[in-house]
Amino acid sequence: MVIEKKRRSRYASVACERCQQRKTRCSGEQPCNGCRKAYTRCLYPRTTRYRSSRCVSKKAPLQEPDTVQSEKESLEDGSESLDSLAQSWPLEAPGSELTYDNFDDFIRLTERQLFQADHQSNNSSANPFSGGFVSKELDMLCVQGRISPRGALEALDQSFWCRILAIYEEEVGMMYPFLDIDQLSHEIIDGKTRSGFDCPPSSSLYGGGVGNIAFLVLAIVSSFEGSKAVEIASPVVEEAFVSTIPKIHLQSPDLGDLTLLALTCIFFFLNDREKEAWRTIGTIVRLVHEQSSQEEEATADMISDTFFWSLYTLDRRWSFGTGLPFAVQDSEINRPSLPMV
Known part of the structure; x- marks a missing residue:
């Protein structure tokens, strides 16, 4: 009589940080079984779990990745001002709902708002008559x-x-x-x-x-x-x-x-x-x-x-x-x- 070995369940393609540190099996859920039982926060690496191809939104993305990369390179080279970079990322109208394809889109929007705030503060400090x-x-x-x-x-x-x-x-x-x-x-x-x-x-x-x-x-x-x-x-x-x-x-x-x-x-x-x-x-x-x-x-x-x-x-x-x-x-x-x- 041949006894077949019981196959182990398949590991999740992406494990959370806690399971990676403890070298335990991760169920791949949010939260996973291990984190849910331990009552701890379940975090996944953003670079692997939240990819641009993970889901497709009904709205168009804020900007194409190639365009973003080219603008970042031009900004590092000093060939483009902050004004043109801010204008290339238009804001939605007040009160409208924003739909982000992934977490990277949200990060790009936050970076753009920080660029605008920093540029406005530089202009106000450069202008001696900008106070009260x-x-x-x-x-x-x-x-x-x-x-x-x-x-x-x-x-x-x-x-x-x-x-x-x-x-x-x-x-x-x-x-x-x-x-x-x-x-x-x-x-x-x-x-x-x-x-x-x-x-x-x-x-x-x-x-x-x-x-x-x-x-x-x-x-x-x-x-x-x-x-x-x-x-x-x-x-x-x-x-x-x-x-x-x-x-x-x-x-x-x-x-x-x-x-x-x-x-x-x-x-x-x-x-x-x-x-x-x-x-x-x-x-x-x-x-x-x-x-x-x-x-x-x-x-x-x-x-x-x-x-x-x-x-x-x-x-x-x-x-x-x-x-x-x-x-x-x-x-x-x-x-x-x-x-x-």
């Missing part, structure tokens, strides 16, 4: 050599400053109302009407520092646009900061100097300089606290409760953010709390 409206104005001032507080006040029109102050009030002033936007706007308009900011009127709240304060507001708004505008405004901010710091230690600081330093702190914070912002705001809070402790009527009238509590809030915020101590403890403050609105 603040960047454009700062670029013009830099080209004209008028990148200074006084030059900005004289060169920029009234509508521009109104727009800048409105953005500042919405982004910063509503939460930290230490800057009187209405008064600053009035002094800017009055200075442009008088055609000069050298001799401010006696009713001026910020005195001769209105130019620096206005430029600090402009620099803060420029921080919301991008690094290019900040690079232009930063040297002027540093110069104003360095010239004001000795004044507040050598003589009694006025409201304009304190406001300028508070705005500088916000500029530092928006540009990832939190420790400098914390250090400077702590100095201002201690100065204001020492002046208010002297019980001078002039000082009490000059530094309002709104101004003090705005600085107090900034000091607490940046102290918690940096993990550094407060400038003044709550037990040392002798000012009345603000009424609830």
